[in-house]
Amino acid sequence: MKRLLAIAVLSVFAGQIAAKAGDAKVYPNGPRDLIGSYGNSPAQCQSYHRNSDNITSISATSYEFCGGSMCGATIVSHQKLKEGYILNLRSPGNRSVWRAKVKLLDKGAIEITYLARHDPPKTLARCTKADANAGIGLRPNEDPTANNSLSPVFAAYYALAVPGKCAGVEANTQAAETIIATGRSSWTEFLRKGPNAQHATPEGIAQDIALEKGDAEYAVRADAAEIPAFCSEVLNVFGEGGRVQPGLLKDPRGKT
Structure with a gap:
């Protein structure tokens, strides 16, 4: 009886940890929530659809952060977190999978942190139709x-x-x-x-x-x-x- 009670307590505890951390399940490609173009400012977002420099673009399968051939990665899979996602990425010429944490902020903004690197988090705003009009x-x-x-x-x-x-x-x-x-x-x-x-x-x-x-x-x-x-x-x-x-x-x- 004590053993069953202990298992039940551990199960509840594990469930609380999972709820806090998010869904540990790995899903193929990238999440729909992130699909779009992002810039550091409205000026950068201007004409985002015909601009690759200084624009971060996320599709269901790709993560692009500049116009060069080596400035992008394939989104292999993702994991759901309570506040965003973990993207599992693979770059051209690099077989190792690297990861980026994407936190969803208010008003369509996101915060990107490259895990296992010492770069500070980068905050980007989602580009909108108004930005396209402005350009x-x-x-x-x-x-x-x-x-x-x-x-x-x-x-x-x-x-x-x-x-x-x-x-x-x-x-x-x-x-x-x-x-x-x-x-x-x-x-x-x-x-x-x-x-x-x-x-x-x-x-x-x-x-x-x-x-x-x-x-x-x-x-x-x-x-x-x-x-x-x-x-x-x-x-x-x-x-x-x-x-x-x-x-x-x-x-x-x-x-x-």
Whole structure:
């Protein structure tokens, strides 16, 4: 009888420990709760869907924390904790499984701690649709201290590409081309006065402008796919009184 009582007491005690620690069972891949993109700040989250630098992305099977080929891991399995999860990870070229503890915080934030390492915990905020909207017409994570002569060029090419995704929306081609020409001149002048003057050739400048065009056209496609009300939101950026380059787009129904 005493033996049975002792077993019962131990069972209750073990159950309390398990409840405190979480579910000790190991589940394949990663938990649905964590699927999403995360950044250190709203500025980092801006245009998260077309930005890999400084963005942590978690899917059902992968954990990515930068844009490099070695900046990610496969989520082999996970365990449920009372306050979050343990992710069991395997990186390219590393057969050993390493672990990360992910604590769920308020307002969609998470805290990541790499176990068996001495790095301090890292707190990240979940990126939202509002962050995607905030990046319309802009390069992601643009350095405010850098020369931004090409930023208006990117924005102008972005606006020119919008009608291809938003039927009936009209672009002010003449105004966009003026912005592109001005940006080209400013960028050329910047290069000529700096340490990279040898790159200020017609061919080099043309290549830089072409890269902005390609990046802007990709951004429009990515934003249109990510943002449900893209064709309405983009008018708040490039329409009359828009926050980036006003007057570059017009809604044929009279809404600008």
